[in-house]
Amino acid sequence: MTEDLLKNIYSGDKRSIAKAITIIENDLPGKNEILKSAFLKSGKAHRIGITGPPGAGKSSLTNCLVKLLTDNGFKVGVIAVDPTSPFTGGALLGDRIRMQEIGMLPGVFIRSMATRGSLGGLSQNVSEACDILDASGKDFILIETVGVGQSELDIAQTADTVLVVLVPESGDAVQAMKAGLMEIADIFVLNKADRQGADGIAATIKNIIHLKPANEFNWTINVLKTISIQNKGIEELLKEINSHFSYMKENGFLQKRRKDNLRKKIFELVNDRLRISFWDDKHKATLEQNLDSITSRKKDIYSFVKEIL
Amino acid sequence: MTEDLLKNIYSGDKRSIAKAITIIENDLPGKNEILKSAFLKSGKAHRIGITGPPGAGKSSLTNCLVKLLTDNGFKVGVIAVDPTSPFTGGALLGDRIRMQEIGMLPGVFIRSMATRGSLGGLSQNVSEACDILDASGKDFILIETVGVGQSELDIAQTADTVLVVLVPESGDAVQAMKAGLMEIADIFVLNKADRQGADGIAATIKNIIHLKPANEFNWTINVLKTISIQNKGIEELLKEINSHFSYMKENGFLQKRRKDNLRKKIFELVNDRLRISFWDDKHKATLEQNLDSITSRKKDIYSFVKEIL
Numbered sequence: 320m321t322e323d324l325l326k327n328i329y330s331g332d333k334r335s336i337a338k339a340i341t342i343i344e345n346d347l348p349g350k351n352e353i354l355k356s357a358f359l360k361s362g363k364a365h366r367i368g369i370t371g372p373p374g375a376g377k378s379s380l381t382n383c384l385v386k387l388l389t390d391n392g393f394k395v396g397v398i399a400v401d402p403t404s405p406f407t408g409g410a411l412l413g414d415r416i417r418m419q420e421i422g423m424l425p426g427v428f429i430r431s432m433a434t435r436g437s438l439g440g441l442s443q444n445v446s447e448a449c450d451i452l453d454a455s456g457k458d459f460i461l462i463e464t465v466g467v468g469q470s471e472l473d474i475a476q477t478a479d480t481v482l483v484v485l486v487p488e489s490g491d492a493v494q495a496m497k498a499g500l501m502e503i504a505d506i507f508v509l510n511k512a513d514r515q516g517a518d519g520i521a522a523t524i525k526n527i528i529h530l531k532p533a534n535e536f537n538w539t540i541n542v543l544k545t546i547s548i549q550n551k552g553i554e555e556l557l558k559e560i561n562s563h564f565s566y567m568k569e570n571g572f573l574q575k576r577r578k579d580n581l582r583k584k585i586f587e588l589v590n591d592r593l594r595i596s597f598w599d600d601k602h603k604a605t606l607e608q609n610l611d612s613i614t615s616r617k618k619d620i621y622s623f624v625k626e627i628l
Numbered sequence: 629m630t631e632d633l634l635k636n637i638y639s640g641d642k643r644s645i646a647k648a649i650t651i652i653e654n655d656l657p658g659k660n661e662i663l664k665s666a667f668l669k670s671g672k673a674h675r676i677g678i679t680g681p682p683g684a685g686k687s688s689l690t691n692c693l694v695k696l697l698t699d700n701g702f703k704v705g706v707i708a709v710d711p712t713s714p715f716t717g718g719a720l721l722g723d724r725i726r727m728q729e730i731g732m733l734p735g736v737f738i739r740s741m742a743t744r745g746s747l748g749g750l751s752q753n754v755s756e757a758c759d760i761l762d763a764s765g766k767d768f769i770l771i772e773t774v775g776v777g778q779s780e781l782d783i784a785q786t787a788d789t790v791l792v793v794l795v796p797e798s799g800d801a802v803q804a805m806k807a808g809l810m811e812i813a814d815i816f817v818l819n820k821a822d823r824q825g826a827d828g829i830a831a832t833i834k835n836i837i838h839l840k841p842a843n844e845f846n847w848t849i850n851v852l853k854t855i856s857i858q859n860k861g862i863e864e865l866l867k868e869i870n871s872h873f874s875y876m877k878e879n880g881f882l883q884k885r886r887k888d889n890l891r892k893k894i895f896e897l898v899n900d901r902l903r904i905s906f907w908d909d910k911h912k913a914t915l916e917q918n919l920d921s922i923t924s925r926k927k928d929i930y931s932f933v934k935e936i937l
Contacts, residue, residue, distance in 0.1 A: 351930060354928075354930055355928045355930050355931065358925070358928045358929055358930065359925050359928050360925075361925065362923075362924075362925050574923065577923055578919055578920070578923045581919065581922055581923055581929065582915065582919060584929065585915060585919075585922075585929060585932065585933060586907075588929070588930075588933045589906065589933055589936060589937065590899070590902075590903050590906075592933065592937055593899075593902045593903065593906055593937075594899050594902065597898065597899075597902055598895075606891065606894060610887055610890065610891060610894075611887070613890055613894075614671075614883065614886055614887045614890055615671075616667070616668050616669075616670065616671050619663075619664045619667045619668050620667055620890065620893065620894060620897070621660060621663055621664050621667065621897075622664065623894065624894060624897045624898055624901065627898060628898065628901055628902075
């Protein structure tokens with residue numbers, strides 16, 4: 320069964336890819352075999368992280384990039400990380416409809432993945448879904464996340480190239496700095512660049528880039544202007560994305576960056592297993608038995624931790 | 629030495645409290661003894677988390693609360709969690725100066741704690757500093773964090789009462805929802821309530837509260853208006869804070885909430901120790917030896933994780 324599924328994934332079959340991601344998300348039988356096989360077949364696609372504050376137009380920019388890449392004959396996968404709130408229900412309806420249209424294009428696969436309780440789990444699921452898309456023969460994988468939490472930044476950071484999308488609203492650049500977005504950008508995209516204040520904010524971002532110490536790869540971070548709803552500036556952006564990838568590849572930096580990302584992923588996987596295997600029923604019961612005397616300060620937390628270990 | 633320090637902490641000596649927090653932050657000798665002793669002496673103070681987006685006026689609101697509490701004869705500790713960016717340098721200068729003034733008041737202790745690499749470490753340090761302040765005889769401990777990351781939310785959530793501070797800017801409530809702030813509020817504070825749109829946003833927040841399923845303690849979340857720079861609405865806010873604390877206490881919910889928080893803290897401490905003791909030099913070396921063949925897909929990540937465990 321799983322063997323057939325894998326064969327279909329590697330021939331690019333959309334339904335099989337979707338099924339495999341569902342198996343991973345829900346921890347269903349076959350997961351391990353799929354993960355191992357897909358991992359060994361992955362490593363060819365160019366992974367692009369697209370992040371930025373809510374409302375920056377990341378979804379429409381992603382759509383423009385997908386169209387352009389498809390027009391150029393490339394196969395594209397998209398993972399949209401959707402930090403659902405019980406109130407907002409996640410992405411806007413318009414975004415969803417646009418995404419569905421894009422998903423109809425040949426060679427394009429789109430999947431939205433949402434936070435279900437633990438963000439740690441999401442981050443692993445996204446990276447595993449990327450491996451499947453990679454193994455299925457996609458040339459480009461776009462990972463779209465909202466840059467509001469550390470975990471979403473971590474997800475974006477697993478990409479080969481990270482775009483940080485901002486809009487010319489006052490204060491946006493400062494907020495982006497506070498949210499840690501400035502530290503992870505390979506390319507800045509100033510979207511909705513026809514709005515008032517665009518030149519001012521582009522200059523501010525450039526100034527901030529100059530203040531930063533050079534990044535480890537000595538890559539020059541540029542600010543590109545786009546107007547995604549008019550499909551403007553997308554070709555220039557794709558050129559810059561490709562330049563970054565070539566630069567990283569030619570200098571051996573891509574290998575270095577991917578190695579660093581895999582190291583982090585292994586740490587995460589191992590630490591998860593350690594945690595899960597330690598907190599068995601016996602240890603959980605011990606904790607619960609002691610919790611009342613700890614809460615009432617009859618016992619201190621540090622002695623208990625030593626004891627249980 | 630440590631015994632003397634502890635004695636001075638418990639008599640409320642500011643310099644000794646500061647020294648103890650420095651010992652904890654920097655992992656200096658005496659740390660364990662201080663932590664154990666302070667933990668056993670803690671549990672009396674009312675811990676109040678104050679969070680919200682940057683620019684909501686959390687610092688000035690904190691200052692107003694500290695003044696009012698001090699006027700009423702209470703001893704107050706403040707921990708300001710400061711997610712420093714290499715660019716912004718953290719808090720605004722004006723905030724820092726105001727904080728210094730407040731710190732001069734008798735019985736008031738203020739400490740700013742910053743992210744140094746890992747937020748996990750910060751969250752533990754903050755909770756340990758709160759234990760010290762608690763053990764030193766403070767009646768109230770205010771923990772001020774910026775609600776931009778999950779970890780800062782986690783810190784705020786260790787409090788007995790959580791205030792979420794918003795301002796009447798358009799979109800602020802929606803952003804707050806996306807950032808998970810809505811889920812953790814016991815009390816909403818609409819600060820800068822003299823600005824345009826204040827009533828509209830207050831109504832929006834109330835609507836959102838009504839849409840939410842009742843929280844586990846069945847507490848009614850209210851929206852309070854303040855203008856902190858004019859010191860307006862602070863007494864009403866304090867009254868609401870005290871009502872929340874009484875409600876939680878009388879119904880046994882406070883004990884339940886603190887127990888839940890301690891459970892989380894124990895999980896964190898244990899998982900940290902597991903991680904640290906696993907990743908010794910031998911295991912780190914094994915990882916590095918295998919990383920190249922993993923990166924080049926000669927070996928898969930999952931088999932390696934199994935192997936190293």
